[in-house]
Amino acid sequence: MSHATHANAALTPRARLRLARLIVGHGWSPARAAERYDVSWRTAKKWAERYAAEGSTGMNDRSSRPHHQPNRTPAPVVRKIVHLRWKQRLGPVDIGDRLDMPSSTVHAVLVRCGINRLTHIDRATGEPIRRYEHEHPGDLIHVDVKKLGRVPDGGGWRYVGRQQGKRNRSATAVRTGGPKNKHHQPLIGTCYLHTVIDDHSRVAYVEAHHDETKETATAVLRNAVAWFAERGVSVQRVLSDNGSCYRSNLWRETCAELGLTPKRTRPYRPQTNGKIERFHRTLAEGWAFKKFYNSESARLAALPAWVHEYNHHRPHSAIGKHSPITRLNNLAGHHS
Numbered sequence: 001m002s003h004a005t006h007a008n009a010a011l012t013p014r015a016r017l018r019l020a021r022l023i024v025g026h027g028w029s030p031a032r033a034a035e036r037y038d039v040s041w042r043t044a045k046k047w048a049e050r051y052a053a054e055g056s057t058g059m060n061d062r063s064s065r066p067h068h069q070p071n072r073t074p075a076p077v078v079r080k081i082v083h084l085r086w087k088q089r090l091g092p093v094d095i096g097d098r099l100d101m102p103s104s105t106v107h108a109v110l111v112r113c114g115i116n117r118l119t120h121i122d123r124a125t126g127e128p129i130r131r132y133e134h135e136h137p138g139d140l141i142h143v144d145v146k147k148l149g150r151v152p153d154g155g156g157w158r159y160v161g162r163q164q165g166k167r168n169r170s171a172t173a174v175r176t177g178g179p180k181n182k183h184h185q186p187l188i189g190t191c192y193l194h195t196v197i198d199d200h201s202r203v204a205y206v207e208a209h210h211d212e213t214k215e216t217a218t219a220v221l222r223n224a225v226a227w228f229a230e231r232g233v234s235v236q237r238v239l240s241d242n243g244s245c246y247r248s249n250l251w252r253e254t255c256a257e258l259g260l261t262p263k264r265t266r267p268y269r270p271q272t273n274g275k276i277e278r279f280h281r282t283l284a285e286g287w288a289f290k291k292f293y294n295s296e297s298a299r300l301a302a303l304p305a306w307v308h309e310y311n312h313h314r315p316h317s318a319i320g321k322h323s324p325i326t327r328l329n330n331l332a333g334h335h336s
Contacts (some may be wrong), residue, residue, distance in 0.1 A: 016059040020051030029221050081109050138233040140199040142276040143240045145212045148191045150296040194220040197276045201327035206307050216244040218254040237261045
């Protein structure tokens with residue numbers, strides 16, 4: 001029985017077992033056994049009790065991690081740290097400055113989430129360098145929601161400048177009756193893009209909505225599964241993050257009805273859903289912010305054509321510079 005022992009251990013697991021057997025099996029007192037092995041009687045008693053309760057496996061080292069960590073960084077703060085690291089690839093000092101917290105705490109969170117080294121991430125794309133994919137179309141689809149601020153009438157600040165952008169937002173908010181935020185700035189709403197990506201082919205399905213409720217998310221899932229079925233793809237599994245709409249009973253029931261196995265990513269690990277994160281970046285650069293739109297309706301009108309271009313004509317570097325649609329089963333001669 002050979003197991004690694006921590007540096008300060010007085011006894012190896014084998015010696016602990018011998019000590020415990022002297023007390024439990026041969027009737028030695030803890031004090032006598034402790035003297036034999038040059039440890040305290042408390043130590044001898046501890047190993048004897050653990051041996052009596054767990055047998056020889058109880059002689060191995062246990063984690064020294066405390067059962068409760070009241071000072072651990074709260075989950076909402078962890079999400080902010082991961083977001084800044086993943087989206088903007090900031091270091092602990094910059095993240096700490098933005099969130100008004102020690103950089104050492106930020107670093108500890110990054111280590112715990114496995115994103116402390118940018119060498120683990122492709123700096124250009126934000127995806128993990130190690131690529132993987134399921135073998136067949138439909139084996140797994142990724143789902144997520146991309147949030148975009150709506151374009152005000154007359155265009156947004158990226159193209160018309162800050163001052164004119166504010167005037168456009170105010171005018172649009174007056175027309176639509178939109179509310180104001182805590183800084184008394186007019187709000188014109190958010191566009192929620194529900195996106196679905198096939199893991200093997202990278203074929204994308206996108207719907208724009210006014211919310212990310214469980215009802216909307218499940219309706220999009222039904223539509224996407226039907227859309228893929230029309231193209232000869234039978235969906236088996238669906239991977240989502242831990243958003244409330246994907247943790248709902250309605251989502252689980254809909255997956256069961258469609259014959260899908262629902263899976264969720266590990267909390268605070270955006271790498272797990274890297275393909276759809278990368279698609280969202282392509283979506284933002286290639287459609288949402290690529291050109292001037294004079295209204296939200298004008299931008300949404302351009303979405304179907306961009307998705308078609310992405311699926312049918314845009315070469316994808318991760319699949320040999322072929323377009324995603326060429327990897328679907330129903331296209332004769334394209335599936336290899």
